Amino acid sequence: MTSWRWSIYPILALVIVLLGGCRGEAAQEQQPMVRLSKLIIDPSELEAYKSALKEEVTASVQREAGVLTLYAVFEKERPTHVTILEIYANRAAYEQHIKSPHFLKYKKGTEHMVKSLELIDTTPLVPGMKIK
Amino acid sequence: MTSWRWSIYPILALVIVLLGGCRGEAAQEQQPMVRLSKLIIDPSELEAYKSALKEEVTASVQREAGVLTLYAVFEKERPTHVTILEIYANRAAYEQHIKSPHFLKYKKGTEHMVKSLELIDTTPLVPGMKIK
Numbered sequence: 071m072t073s074w075r076w077s078i079y080p081i082l083a084l085v086i087v088l089l090g091g092c093r094g095e096a097a098q099e100q101q102p103m104v105r106l107s108k109l110i111i112d113p114s115e116l117e118a119y120k121s122a123l124k125e126e127v128t129a130s131v132q133r134e135a136g137v138l139t140l141y142a143v144f145e146k147e148r149p150t151h152v153t154i155l156e157i158y159a160n161r162a163a164y165e166q167h168i169k170s171p172h173f174l175k176y177k178k179g180t181e182h183m184v185k186s187l188e189l190i191d192t193t194p195l196v197p198g199m200k201i202k
Numbered sequence: 203m204t205s206w207r208w209s210i211y212p213i214l215a216l217v218i219v220l221l222g223g224c225r226g227e228a229a230q231e232q233q234p235m236v237r238l239s240k241l242i243i244d245p246s247e248l249e250a251y252k253s254a255l256k257e258e259v260t261a262s263v264q265r266e267a268g269v270l271t272l273y274a275v276f277e278k279e280r281p282t283h284v285t286i287l288e289i290y291a292n293r294a295a296y297e298q299h300i301k302s303p304h305f306l307k308y309k310k311g312t313e314h315m316v317k318s319l320e321l322i323d324t325t326p327l328v329p330g331m332k333i334k
Contacts, residue, residue, distance in 0.1 A: 138333055196259060202267075
């Protein structure tokens with residue numbers, strides 16, 4: 071009986087570690103997801119691209135509670151260089167967003183306009199920061 | 203008398219053009235100023251830099267009506283690479299910001315921590331975009 075009692079401790083320890091890991095992962099899943107998307111657009115398609123992106127970001131922020139912002143800026147010196155600050159309430163909100171009809175329409179409609187795309191995952195310094 | 207009447211037209215035209223130019227410039231001065239600041243921080247100073255930046259952005263947004271946001275993100279893959287989305291109500295708000303005591307304290311306190319700084323002026327796609 072004594073040996074049975076002792077042998078259960080490593081198993082209990084393992085269960086505790088695994089549960090801890092799951093909680094950590096679940097907590098991360100619930101954190102806001104903040105990304106910079108950097109794109110370079112074909113100059114001959116710039117106006118068409120802007121129009122499609124405007125429609126997409128407006129629809130996403132209006133219709134999807136979990137899309138907190140899609141703030142797109144075009145560089146003044148290099149107008150074909152776009153950076154988008156994307157904030158989603160959590161990873162699930164992002165996964166839902168990329169399946170939305172307005173995102174899929176934008177993605178399909180602009181793929182020939184995009185010369186390069188870089189996705190940079192980031193950590194915000196002040197997660198509660200807003201735009202006044 | 204007739205020749206005097208005719209000779210005034212080019213002068214009137216010039217005055218109208220000049221006034222139009224001034225209005226255009228004044229309108230631009232009143233537009234939001236949107237900038238990306240990209241910095242690379244000395245790795246040995248990263249935590250101290252984050253602390254100083256956090257203090258500065260929080261104070262600026264709280265105390266200055268014309269600082270609409272200073273949204274700073276650190277890249278996950280390259281944690282010393284920072285991008286700050288800076289939105290000011292207009293150029294005057296920016297000029298006032300860089301003279302504020304909290305900005306000057308940050309600037310002086312972190313200059314030895316900053317390995318590179320790039321300021322990129324931009325045009326926002328949707329100027330009224332917020333963070334929900």
